[in-house]
Amino acid sequence: ERALANPKIEVKWNSTVDEVLGDDKQGVTGVRLRSTVDKHKTEELAASGYFCAIGHTPNTDFLKGQLKLNEKKYIDWTTPQRTYTSVEGVFAAGDVADDYYRQAITAAGSGCQAALDAERWLALKGFE
Known part of the structure; x- marks a missing residue:
């Protein structure tokens, strides 16, 4: 709820990270997202860092x-x-x-x- 209310955060629904973009000199420069609705649709977002979390629901x-x-x-x-x-x-x-x-x-x-x-x-x- 806090993230959704924060004007600095844009939630990208129905998307997965397809690729972390960048190189050894510049480091992370962005991410390529792929739509989970239309697998052919991708979008690139500029970013200077990337943190991946797998979620908080245990598979038990x-x-x-x-x-x-x-x-x-x-x-x-x-x-x-x-x-x-x-x-x-x-x-x-x-x-x-x-x-x-x-x-x-x-x-x-x-x-x-x-x-x-x-x-x-x-x-x-x-x-x-």
């Missing part, structure tokens, strides 16, 4: 009834500072479990945590 619908999810549909970690889930031996990492930071770097970090948690769990179960 397929887990409903199998893992405990919170009210926002993120996987609940059952132990603070660990990647354990409601199912023993299942570990959650990244944006499906992080409803606060939602950044690639924190997702990568929690992926490392999940790998270590899984490795330790396997060792406790006698798999080495």
Whole structure:
């Protein structure tokens, strides 16, 4: 709502970024948008930077009834500072479990945590 009310922001509905424009000397100079309604229609916009976000809705619908999810549909970690889930031996990492930071770097970090948690769990179960 704030973005829509801001006169400095123009929302480009029904569009996807087709290409980030620029070169090594100038850096980012713009973006090429492609219409999702008419795939043959493109538009170029001048820009001096580009930030890409994948959204804030976790893709966890397929887990409903199998893992405990919170009210926002993120996987609940059952132990603070660990990647354990409601199912023993299942570990959650990244944006499906992080409803606060939602950044690639924190997702990568929690992926490392999940790998270590899984490795330790396997060792406790006698798999080495």
